Amino acid sequence: MPRSVWQQAPSPAQLEQFSTFYPNTLALLQPRAPLQQAQLEFTAPPPTGIALVSSNPSNGQRGIPIDQNIHLRFDRQLPAGITGLAFGIQPPVEVAFDIQGNELIFQPLQLLSYSTDYRILLPAAKELDLQKPIELTFRTEPQYSYQRDIKPLLEASCVGCHQQAGRMRRSPLDSYAAVMRYVTPGSENSELLKPRWLARHAVIQRAAGIRLNGGGSGCPEFVVAGQGRS
Incomplete structure (x- = not known):
């Protein structure tokens, strides 16, 4: 409708020629509900490749x-x-491998080092269809241990007197904690290694390779006794 006609306050009859009415006008003017987006269910694809079940040694194992x-x-x-695998081990060690069913076996071609932390890495290379790379660490046994090397010597030669019921009960040697009172880890000058004590114990002298007159450089077994129990 032109402005000039509207300003003249037209009658309803005059407006009809400028108007078109639809029966569903109200429905068209009502706001529509927002469309609900379809919720897509995402299902992760099943993992491919083989997975590690267990290892020996296990990750973090010691001794x-x-x-x-x-x-x-x-x-x-x-x-x-x-015929070949991208297998890594640190510190470096030459190894051979064998496959037996679902087991992969690595055999070091030389002895591992004592008291050493080793790290193994097997990447997800094309040779093995692994789900993810494999990494594990372990620590080898100490060269000497209290239970295996020190305790039998003390029980054979010392503990008879150096215990709570013995005549040397003020200086017991019947436990690891008691022995460590007289040993400085890694030191050849530990009290327990002094010749005045070693000369009295033939069993310890023989184990340490010391002459019966007290000569020699000390007892290596007792030097390492303080480096840890196993």
Whole structure:
């Protein structure tokens, strides 16, 4: 409708020629509900590749024998005919590997080092279809230990007197804690290694390679006794 006609206050009859009415006008003017977006259900694809089930040694294990093989066990049988693997071990050690069913076995070609932290890495290379790289660490056994090397010597030669019921009960040697009162870890000058004590104990002298007159440089077993229990 032109402005000039509107300003003249037209009658309803005059407005009809400028108007078009629809029966569903109200419905068209009502706000529509927002469209609900379809909720898509996302399902992760099943993992591909083989997965590690267990290992020996296990991750973080300590006291591993220096001649032990490394076993990796997987959730399915491994492919046969593999001639090479991108296997890494630190500190470096030359190894050979063998596949037996679902087990991968690494055999060090020389003895591992005592009291050493080793790290193993097996990447998800094309040779093995791994779900993810494998990394584990372990620590080898000490060269000497209190339970295996020190305690039997003390019980054979010292503990008879150096215990709570013995005549030398003021200086007991019947436990690891008691022995460590007289040993400085790694030191050859520890009280327990002084010749005046070693000369009295033939059993310890023989184990340490010391002459019966007290000569020699000390007892290596007792030097390491303070470096940890196993």
